Amino acid sequence: MKTLSWLLSRGFTVFFLSLSFVAIITLNYDANKLLLWFLLPFYAISLALQFFLPKIKKPLEKGELATDLISNSVLTLVNSLQSTGLAAIFALGSSSLLIEAGWIDPQWGLSNYAMWVQVLVGVLLLDFFFYTTHRMAHEVPMLWRFHSVHHCAHRVTFLNAYRVHPIDAMFRRFVPLFFVLLTGISEQALVAVAVIGSVLGTITHLNMDLKHGWLNYVIGTNEVHRWHHSSKYSEAKNFSVIMIWDHLFGTYYFPKDREMPERTGLGDETNYPRHSYWQMLLLPFRWDRLKGDKNDTRIAEQSSSTDAESIQEISAAKTADAS
Ligand SMILES: [Zn+2]
Ligand SMILES: [Zn+2]
Numbered sequence: 026m027k028t029l030s031w032l033l034s035r036g037f038t039v040f041f042l043s044l045s046f047v048a049i050i051t052l053n054y055d056a057n058k059l060l061l062w063f064l065l066p067f068y069a070i071s072l073a074l075q076f077f078l079p080k081i082k083k084p085l086e087k088g089e090l091a092t093d094l095i096s097n098s099v100l101t102l103v104n105s106l107q108s109t110g111l112a113a114i115f116a117l118g119s120s121s122l123l124i125e126a127g128w129i130d131p132q133w134g135l136s137n138y139a140m141w142v143q144v145l146v147g148v149l150l151l152d153f154f155f156y157t158t159h160r161m162a163h164e165v166p167m168l169w170r171f172h173s174v175h176h177c178a179h180r181v182t183f184l185n186a187y188r189v190h191p192i193d194a195m196f197r198r199f200v201p202l203f204f205v206l207l208t209g210i211s212e213q214a215l216v217a218v219a220v221i222g223s224v225l226g227t228i229t230h231l232n233m234d235l236k237h238g239w240l241n242y243v244i245g246t247n248e249v250h251r252w253h254h255s256s257k258y259s260e261a262k263n264f265s266v267i268m269i270w271d272h273l274f275g276t277y278y279f280p281k282d283r284e285m286p287e288r289t290g291l292g293d294e295t296n297y298p299r300h301s302y303w304q305m306l307l308l309p310f311r312w313d314r315l316k317g318d319k320n321d322t323r324i325a326e327q328s329s330s331t332d333a334e335s336i337q338e339i340s341a342a343k344t345a346d347a348s
Pocket of ligand 1 (some may be wrong): 159163172175176253
């Protein structure tokens with residue numbers, strides 16, 4: 026039993042990442058077959074394992090499960106919108122708008138290169154724009170109103186990986202996808218990129234005691250991503266999935282002496298409707314009335330240079346409100 030849990034904690038990520046490559050090739054880049062025979066079983070196994078072997082064991086909070094289930098269902102709609110749009114784009118014959126417009130010679134299109142080059146460039150490029158949009162979602166106050174939905178849960182699990190406001194989901198998916206499509210990537214390579222992205226995205230949020238060692242410096246494992254969900258703004262880094270972008274832009278955060286943040290969630294939960302999905306949908310449009318920018322720790326911290334200044338700023342705002 027001990028050997029099994031050791032193997033599971035050390036081997037889960039490498040095993041399923043390797044299996045994703047095998048599945049992509051064996052199932053011949055067929056999106057439907059990959060969903061049915063690889064991704065859905067992988068999701069089911071992940072869900073079962075984090076249920077039976079959770080890293081953080083605490084009872085579900087009121088409304089937590091319902092919020093995550095509704096959010097997952099809404100995201101399935103966003104996904105089908107995305108798939109329909111992609112199918113229409115590929116039906117046109119070329120994925121590259123720049124080639125279609127005659128701005129780039131077709132011979133420069135990414136689809137002319139070997140499959141492994143296309144997949145590698147696709148993964149890195151998609152993740153670069155994912156890093157950019159994700160960081161913007163944290164640093165632009167208007168975007169944070171939407172992205173805060175993803176950060177309001179008190180634990181990081183596979184289920185709340187997809188707890189996102191649909192507008193945030195569309196912004197952070199469609200913008201990176203748009204830039205990847207400009208390269209003229211082939212449909213098969215894009216399927217491979219999407220499958221690898223989905224496996225990595227699931228692992229980032231798994232509530233399991235996985236140990237990754239050096240892999241923590243290469244991909245956004247659940248050990249690394251837990252810090253992104255810290256309630257302390259100074260710890261909530263690691264925006265990418267392939268960590269190269271965080272290393273490059275100085276936003277990698279992985280302390281060796283601590284396993285996980287003291288608290289996961291928002292810096293300030295005052296007036297935040299954490300367990301009502303429908304209220305969270307409306308929150309970005311009623312933010313000033315419900316939250317007030319000054320009351321949000323994360324945003325207040327961005328507008329000043331040090332934590333101490335932020336705290337003073339928040340205290341001053343609260344005193345002013347009270348008076
Ligand atoms: Zn985030
Ligand atoms: Zn997350």
